[in-house]
Amino acid sequence: MPYEGPHPVERHLPTEEARDLLALTRELAERELRPRAAEEEEAGIFPRDVLATVGAAGLLGLPYPEEFGGGGQPYEVYLQVLEELAAARLTVGLGVSVHTLACHALAGFGSKEQRAEHLPAMLGGSLLGAYCLSEPAAGSDAASLRTRAVREGEGWRLEGTKAWITHGGVADFYTVLARTGEEGPRGITAFLVPGDAPGLTAAAPERKMGLKGSPTAQLHFDGVVVDDARRIGEEGQGFSIALAALDSGRLGIAACAIGVAQAALAEAESFTAQRVQFGRPLADFQGLRFMLADMATAIEAGRALYLAAARLRDAGEPFAKQAAMAKLFCTDTAMRVTTDAVQLLGGYGYTTDFPAERYMREAKVLQIVEGTNQIQRMVIARQLMGPETRG
Known part of the structure; x- marks a missing residue:
C-alpha cells in the first residue's frame, strides 16, 4: 500500500461537542496558524491577531465554568485542543496554556464577587x-x-x-x-x-x-x-495558590510538547517517504523505520500519560505526581523526537527550509518552563518517598 502522508491523530473524545471543538481547532490551525508559523517565528512577530481569533472561537477559557464565560470543558478535552494548536504553532499553543494558567488563581481561589467581576472578561477571548x-x-x-x-x-x-x-x-x-x-x-x-x-x-x-x-x-x-x-x-496563601496553578499548568506544557513532537514526526514521515537514496525511499531502510516507530511509540505513551493525569484532575482526585510525570516524560520525548526528526532529514533538517530545526529549538524550552525537569524529578520523588532528610 503506498504511503499516503502523515497519519492524523486519532482522538477519543467524550461528547459530540468535544468532537466538534477538535474539528474547529484543526480547521483554525490549518487556516490561521500553520501557514504563518515559519515566517513569523523567524521574524519574531507576536501573533496577537491569531490569539484574538483563538479567543473569539472560545479557546481561551475552555476548562473554566460556562457561567463566567468559559467553555465548561474537562481538562481531558482542553489538553487535546492545546496539543492541536501547539502542533501547528507552539507560540499559540503555549500562549493559550499561559493564559489558562494566569486565570487559574482567580477561578480557583477568588471570591464570588471577584470571579463575577473579572472572569467573564478574562475568559471571553478579548483579553490575554x-x-x-x-x-x-x-x-x-x-x-x-x-x-x-x-x-x-x-x-x-x-x-x-x-x-x-x-x-x-x-x-x-x-x-x-x-x-x-x-x-x-x-x-x-x-x-x-x-x-x-x-x-x-x-x-x-x-x-x-x-x-x-x-x-x-x-x-x-x-x-x-x-x-x-x-x-x-x-x-x-499565594504560594499554595501558585503550586496549585503549576500542577495544572504542567499538563498544559505536556500537551504542547506532544503537539510539537507530533508535528516533527509528521515532517519526518513525509520526508523519508519521498526522499530516495540508493534507489529506494529512505522509509524503506529498516534502521530509519525503527527510528520512526520509536518516535511514534514515545508520542503515544506521552499522550496517554498526560490524558491519564487530566482524568484524575477532572475526577477531583490528587494529580500532582502524575502532572509532574507527564511534564517530565512529554517534554523529554519532544526533545528526543525533534532531534531524531532533524537527523532523519539529514542536511535538510539543519536548514530553515524545513520546520524540523525550529521544532527542535522550540522543544528545548519545554524542558525548562513550568519547573525544570530536574524539579519534576524532585516532585515525583517526594511524592514517592516523602521530603528529603537533612543531616
Whole structure:
C-alpha cells in the first residue's frame, strides 16, 4: 500500500461537542496558524491577531465554568485542543496554556464577587493574561522571591522585578505573586494586576533560541498600586495558590510538547517517504523505520500519560505526581523526537527550509518552563518517598 502522508491523530473524545471543538481547532490551525508559523517565528512577530481569533472561537477559557464565560470543558478535552494548536504553532499553543494558567488563581481561589467581576472578561477571548512567579534570582527556588507588596491605604504598593514572563509587556492582566510577610513560602500573596497599571513597565524581550514569536520579558513594578479587592485569596496563601496553578499548568506544557513532537514526526514521515537514496525511499531502510516507530511509540505513551493525569484532575482526585510525570516524560520525548526528526532529514533538517530545526529549538524550552525537569524529578520523588532528610 503506498504511503499516503502523515497519519492524523486519532482522538477519543467524550461528547459530540468535544468532537466538534477538535474539528474547529484543526480547521483554525490549518487556516490561521500553520501557514504563518515559519515566517513569523523567524521574524519574531507576536501573533496577537491569531490569539484574538483563538479567543473569539472560545479557546481561551475552555476548562473554566460556562457561567463566567468559559467553555465548561474537562481538562481531558482542553489538553487535546492545546496539543492541536501547539502542533501547528507552539507560540499559540503555549500562549493559550499561559493564559489558562494566569486565570487559574482567580477561578480557583477568588471570591464570588471577584470571579463575577473579572472572569467573564478574562475568559471571553478579548483579553490575554500572563503569570508572574519567577524572578531574576528566584527561578526553581520560587519561594525565595523578593518582589514585595506593602499595605498602603485601601490597597497595596508593589515593588520588584519579575523575570521570564511569557506575554511580558503585551498582556492585559498579570497574576502576580509578591511577598507580603515573612521569608519563605508562607509570606507570599497573589494579586491580579492590570496590564496598564501605572508604574508597571516591561524590559526589552529576551533574545531566545526558539519561540521567537512569543515575547518573554522582565517586568518592573515601580510603586504599582492595586486595590485590596485585587488580592486573590488570603494574605500568605499565594504560594499554595501558585503550586496549585503549576500542577495544572504542567499538563498544559505536556500537551504542547506532544503537539510539537507530533508535528516533527509528521515532517519526518513525509520526508523519508519521498526522499530516495540508493534507489529506494529512505522509509524503506529498516534502521530509519525503527527510528520512526520509536518516535511514534514515545508520542503515544506521552499522550496517554498526560490524558491519564487530566482524568484524575477532572475526577477531583490528587494529580500532582502524575502532572509532574507527564511534564517530565512529554517534554523529554519532544526533545528526543525533534532531534531524531532533524537527523532523519539529514542536511535538510539543519536548514530553515524545513520546520524540523525550529521544532527542535522550540522543544528545548519545554524542558525548562513550568519547573525544570530536574524539579519534576524532585516532585515525583517526594511524592514517592516523602521530603528529603537533612543531616
